[in-house]
Amino acid sequence: MRRPPILKIHEIFASLQGEGLRQGEPTLFIRLTGCNLRCAFCDTRHAWDQGEDQTVEQIVDRVLCLRRDFPSEWVCLTGGEPLLQDIGGLLQALTQALLKIQVETNATRPPVFPVDWYTVSPKPPDYDLLPGLTEVARELKLVVSSDLTADTCLRLARRFPAETPLILQPESNQDWSIQKGQVLLRKVLASGKTNVRLSMQLHKIIDMP
Numbered sequence: 225m226r227r228p229p230i231l232k233i234h235e236i237f238a239s240l241q242g243e244g245l246r247q248g249e250p251t252l253f254i255r256l257t258g259c260n261l262r263c264a265f266c267d268t269r270h271a272w273d274q275g276e277d278q279t280v281e282q283i284v285d286r287v288l289c290l291r292r293d294f295p296s297e298w299v300c301l302t303g304g305e306p307l308l309q310d311i312g313g314l315l316q317a318l319t320q321a322l323l324k325i326q327v328e329t330n331a332t333r334p335p336v337f338p339v340d341w342y343t344v345s346p347k348p349p350d351y352d353l354l355p356g357l358t359e360v361a362r363e364l365k366l367v368v369s370s371d372l373t374a375d376t377c378l379r380l381a382r383r384f385p386a387e388t389p390l391i392l393q394p395e396s397n398q399d400w401s402i403q404k405g406q407v408l409l410r411k412v413l414a415s416g417k418t419n420v421r422l423s424m425q426l427h428k429i430i431d432m433p
């Protein structure tokens with residue numbers, strides 16, 4: 225007998241999208257366990273290895289249960305790195321439940337499934353970016369860490385279509401990072417890339433998960 229698809233899930237919760245162009249929109253989050261990177265600034269280290277195996281049916285049941293009290297149009301697969309696991313069956317089930325789907329990825333795995341919104345966020349030190357992601361991304365999001373330079377912002381942004389916005393995301397809303405984000409934004413603007421935004425982590429400001 226064929227085993228049902230099993231995914232390792234860290235948590236499923238309702239909140240507002242705290243980052244990027246969709247900031248402020250009610251969203252149901254599925255945080256998948258596991259990441260192939262180890263960023264120094266990672267604020268979801270707990271998702272690197274902690275989680276429990278769940279079937280697609282269990283995951284979707286939980287999402288729909290949350291949606292009864294928090295009727296969001298959107299579900300966001302995040303991590304960790306969600307593209308490390310075989311999420312095809314889950315995406316199909318979420319689509320059948322008429323949810324719009326966002327996937328947040330660190331850009332090291334190919335976008336094997338079409339979704340409504342890919343947030344592509346390459347990470348230091350190498351800022352690897354698989355080519356297939358540049359065409360499907362709805363936004364390029366870069367954490368304003370100590371590594372990030374204006375040259376890196378521009379080098380990466382040039383690989384995307386001009387209409388893809390660049391989001392500068394200060395690391396954990398820290399003052400030094402917000403100030404650095406403003407400096408980077410001015411440099412990027414001065415270079416002619418005007419489709420750029422500075423974004424604070426809203427969920428941390430309003431103390432939501």
Ligand code: SF4
Binds near residue numbers: 259269330
């Ligand atoms: S890619 Fe994301 S989840 Fe993975 S270590 Fe970096 S910040 Fe953390």
